Amino acid sequence: MLNFEYQNPTKILFGKGQIEKIGQEIPSDARILIVYGGGSVIANGTMDMVRKALAGRNISEFGGIEPNPDYDTLMRAVELVKKARINYLLAVGGGSVIDGTKFISAASCWELGDPWEILRHQGKGIRTVIPFGCVLTLPATGSEMNHHAVISRKTRQITLPSASGSSEGSGVVSIHSRVDNEKLAFSSEKVFPQFAVLDPVVTFTLPKVQIANGITDAFCHVMEQYLTYPVHANLQDRFAESILLTLLDDGVKSYRQPENYDSRANLMWCATMALNGLIGAGVPQDWSTHAIGHELTALFGLAHAQTLAIVLPATMHVRRHEKKEKLLQYADRVWGIRGENPDEVIQQAISKTVAFFESIGLHSKLSAYNISADQLSEVSAKLLKHGMTGIGEHSSVTLEVCEEILNTAL
């Protein structure tokens, strides 16, 4: 087992009715900003429960955080935080709202210039933040109990007038600045939520596609921390396999029976445990599937989980020699596949993984989204721009390997 340090400060309030308790978790004199997304939490009654639990408190609200939370939207929230002297944030929503809240929390206190630098430097330099808690409504990302966030920024052509103030057409050149479609992650110990409420009931209104995305995301979080090479971290391996097996069982039940409380509760806890640091402590980690996936989202607009269902099987295939021992362990312990011929066993395990994603409506090929070979160089260019030229547990996933993975996924 590798050396590790592990601390997770987030308090979990799990189960039916736990939203009632949030008032006890937030200082009574706090000026609170409730942050939410496109309105699902208003439609399904979660916001009413939150407002009721915080009745009589100093509350403002900021809605409109998009899936793949957008930098410009978040910066409008930062303005509000400063103007209203907010000193506590409460995220009510899925991973996008929680990630967005993490960014608002850090950017509101950022004193080192342009807050986009938080993303460009992966969170280094964050010193102080506004404390926050969350009410999770979508089991998927693990953001509710971790210190990561992923923020997007759409292409913008910014035209600044030249120093003389003349406009275009006058013969004086204006200054153009361009921000390309970006999706970047940051991490900081400062952005762990103080508490997270996980009430499976508020997730009953999720469309099936979001449940499938959540199962896939959690599954791939486990795989990024499990499918590497053995380091005799036996407990972590068993933890990881137990999450995968529970996702195959309760995850699928929850997909088929949206109001089955027990299955949804198991799916919800799986998703949290898949990325709260526990199973990744003391083991090598990959994360190349996510790195490639984020570029696919930024460039082509695929949902996060859609990218993972495409990249993971292709990664398993292209890197099958490097990952051979763990692939065989995965085949045996998760799928019960054994045999004389390791190549065949691995191939069957990959096929099972693809069939699982497809059984919950995910596609495993880029062509399903009309992405063709001639567009793949854009992905490589982005990975190069972001310094992702040697990723994975052995830093062996070069741009050439990424291209091979994407070509395999065509």
Ligand code: NZQ
């Ligand atoms: O915007 P609203 O109206 O709230 O609707 C959302 C959104 O349209 C809807 N939804 C959420 N809860 C609902 C609901 N609809 C009905 N009933 C409910 N109870 O679901 C849609 C998707 O929500 P979103 O928050 O975008 O999904 P998810 O939780 O999958 O988050 C995805 C984001 O998290 C990032 C992804 O890259 C992506 O930006 N990730 C964050 C990670 C982290 N912080 O550790 C790790 C992950 O790998 C991932 O990268």
Ligand code: ZN
């Ligand atoms: Zn993910």
